[in-house]
Amino acid sequence: MNPYPPGAYRPPNDRWGPFSRLAKRLPEGSLAVVDRTVARLHPDLIPALKARAPRAIVQLVGGESAKSFTALEKVLAAGLSLPRSGTLLAVGGGTVGDVSTVAAHLLKRGVRLVQVPTTLLAAVDSSLGGKGAVDLTVKGRVVKNPAGVFHYAEESWVCPELFSTLSPTQVREGSLEAWKMVISLDAALFRRYVRKPPALEKLVKDARGLKERVCAKDPYEHTGLRRVLNFGHTFGHVLESVSHFKLSHGDAVGLGILLALDVGRHLGVTPEPIAAQAEAALAEGPGVLGRERVASLLRPAPLKDIVTLLDADKKAGAKGELRMVLLTAIGSTEVRDVAPETWRALWPSWTKGVRP
CATH class of the missing domain: 3.40.50.1970 (Rossmann fold)
Known part of the structure; x- marks a missing residue:
């Protein structure tokens, strides 16, 4: 049976x-x-x-x-x-x-x-x-x-x-999602990846192992442990939507991680050296798209549309707080409720394609 x-x-x-x-x-x-x-x-x-x-x-x-x-x-x-x-x-x-x-x-x-x-x-x-x-x-x-x-x-x-x-874009977006898990879940593996990026089959096995380790502890998202897997997804989903899904999911998550690092630095949750290390690793390893791509998508988007998308996606509270996964160290994260004024303060830099 x-x-x-x-x-x-x-x-x-x-x-x-x-x-x-x-x-x-x-x-x-x-x-x-x-x-x-x-x-x-x-x-x-x-x-x-x-x-x-x-x-x-x-x-x-x-x-x-x-x-x-x-x-x-x-x-x-x-x-x-x-x-x-x-x-x-x-x-x-x-x-x-x-x-x-x-x-x-x-x-x-x-x-x-x-x-x-x-x-x-x-x-x-x-x-x-x-x-x-x-x-x-x-x-x-x-x-x-x-x-x-x-x-x-x-x-x-x-x-x-x-x-x-698979096209180079498809390989890049899958690699970005795998590196997301390594950055947020396993500092030792991150150090090995930075020294020598893994072959494709090892990347798949490592990423599947990391995700399973999380899912086994919270298989139905009842305890909140699986929220770590949403690192980069809050604004990643927004970027996907405003691109009318011309931006692939993996590329969107990669860019969403950059914005999550900005939010973390702004709130004092993500130390500056950690944010810089993570952003450099994403650029040199899987090849995250540049911040100009973020700007090209957000500049023409009406702010009210961004608010609607955020409200529908990861809204945490009555005042529009976003429940975001923020990096505290390589391999370690924290879930924070982020007030709208936080991301709005970063908006001008994001629409200019520069690091706040």
């Missing part, structure tokens, strides 16, 4: 290897959700799935449009005949993984989920930790992830050959 109810927390069960070999583990009659671009770039993928006689193969266009109720309905409709003991296989980046996680949670009140991350960002972050969500449009702006679930995957297949077709 399976000791875990559908979607409940379970320790990660990572299997590394070629997709063609791991696909043989897929039960017949499963539902597969596949990123259309991945299927095109890896022509052996769909035949390997068809060999397992799936109930259906749903191909979605990856990107933020995949995290819509329209895409969710398409997956749910394809899985109507899936039994509760059935399997939903998600092959794609974070957005395909997100909508698939929500669908796996809803179908028959919870079916088995297998994650196959095809981007570095999904491999180091979104495919682990059980979270899935879809977006909503509020006052004409897309708000990320307000409707979601926890539904942990029973297995994750990590297939390095799927990363071979």
